[in-house]
Amino acid sequence: DAMVIQNPRYQVTQFGKPVTLSCSQTLNHNVMYWYQQKSSQAPKLLFHYYDKDFNNEADTPDNFQSRRPNTSFCFLDIRSPGLGDAAMYLCATSKTGQNEKLFFGSGTQLSVL
Amino acid sequence: AQSVAQPEDQVNVAEGNPLTVKCTYSVSGNPYLFWYVQYPNRGLQFLLKYITGDNLVKGSYGFEAEFNKSQTSFHLKKPSALVSDSALYFCAVRARYSSASKIIFGSGTRLSIRP
Numbered sequence: 001d002a003m004v005i006q007n008p009r010y011q012v013t014q015f016g017k018p019v020t021l022s023c024s025q026t027l028n029h030n031v032m033y034w035y036q037q038k039s040s041q042a043p044k045l046l047f048h049y050y051d052k053d054f055n056n057e058a059d060t061p062d063n064f065q066s067r068r069p070n071t072s073f074c075f076l077d078i079r080s081p082g083l084g085d086a087a088m089y090l091c092a093t094s095k096t097g098q099n100e101k102l103f104f105g106s107g108t109q110l111s112v113l
Numbered sequence: 114a115q116s117v118a119q120p121e122d123q124v125n126v127a128e129g130n131p132l133t134v135k136c137t138y139s140v141s142g143n144p145y146l147f148w149y150v151q152y153p154n155r156g157l158q159f160l161l162k163y164i165t166g167d168n169l170v171k172g173s174y175g176f177e178a179e180f181n182k183s184q185t186s187f188h189l190k191k192p193s194a195l196v197s198d199s200a201l202y203f204c205a206v207r208a209r210y211s212s213a214s215k216i217i218f219g220s221g222t223r224l225s226i227r228p
Contacts, residue, residue, distance in 0.1 A: 004156070040201055042218040043157065090156050101147070102216070104156030 003027050006091050006105035013081050014113050021076040021108045023091030029103070032074040034066060035090040037107070043090055049074060050096075078110075086112045115140040117206045119219035126194045126226055134189040134222045136204030146187040147205040147216070148178055157203060163187060174198070194226045 004025045013019040023032065030051050035043035047056045049068045063085070065077040078085055091105040117138045126132045138144060145164055149157040161172025168180045178189045187204060204219040 006156075040151075040221060040223070042203065042220050092156075101159050101162060102149075102157070104149075104158065106156045107154070109154065 004091055004093055004103050004105035006089075006108050008108060009106065010109050010111070012111045012113060013078075015083065016080045019078050019081055019110070021078075021089050021091075021110070023074045023076070023105055024072050025091075025093045025103075026072070027093055027095070027103060028071060029093035029095045030071070031094045031096065032068060033092040033094075033102070034064075034074070034076050035092060037088040037090055046076070081110070081112045083112050086110055115144075115206060115208055115215070115217050117204050117217050117219040119202075119204055119222045121222050122220075123223045123225065126224070128196055128226050128228050129193050132191050132194045132198070132224065132226070134202050134204075134224060136187045136189065136219060137185050138187060138204070138206040139185060140206055140208045143209045144206050145209055145216075146178075146180060148172065148176070148187075148189050149203045149205060149218075151201040151203065151221075153200075160189070160202075196226045196228055199224055199226045 007022050033048040034046045036046055037043045045057050046060045046064055047066050063079050067075045088107045088109050090107045092102045094102050119136055147162045148160040150160050151157045160176050161170050163170045163180045171177045176191050178187050180187050201221050201223050203221050205216050207216040
């Protein structure tokens with residue numbers, strides 16, 4: 001019974017070709033996050049949605065956008081991927097008031113050729 | 114500003130021996146503290162958390178962690194290591210009254226258990 005589902009598991013794109021990663025959740029959590037993780041480093045928060053409110057981290061490049069059409073789904077759009085954007089992208093969710101434990105998906109490994 | 118440090122990139126332990134993965138933190142006020150584990154090519158998985166109360170917190174898979182306020186530490190421990198414990202472990206912290214998005218992860222410690 002998967003709870004946070006990320007598709008695809010592996011994504012290959014070309015330099016400069018837009019790509020979209022998707023995340024869905026069955027937990028009915030109100031907060032959804034996108035993290036970037038490179039080479040077993042600490043996950044780096046890109047942005048998060050608190051309900052419908054979008055919150056961008058100050059150092060997230062403009063190249064990264066996100067959409068949350070409903071509670072269950074969240075998308076990460078990379079408009080013009082560069083070689084430096086190759087990474088694992090992790091989606092996570094949490095519910096306000098439950099001590100904010102994060103539930104992570106299995107991630108999408110993005111390669112940029 | 115809050116921060117978390119995991120001073121060891123790698124910890125090697127023989128199966129059956131006790132293990133410790135170290136974590137120290139810096140945060141204004143009282144912290145929420147977490148440990149997450151990441152297996153190869155997978156997302157992070159919650160292990161345990163300290164919110165309040167007993168300084169010794171028990172979590173999944175036989176792991177526990179001890180909150181030490183005076184030393185600002187939250188070391189992860191297990192009395193008897195298993196080969197299946199081999200993974201990447203992240204300590205995380207956030208200030209008690211900040212939003213969940215303000216959670217800060219350490220750089221990770223790779224735990225390797227040899228048979």
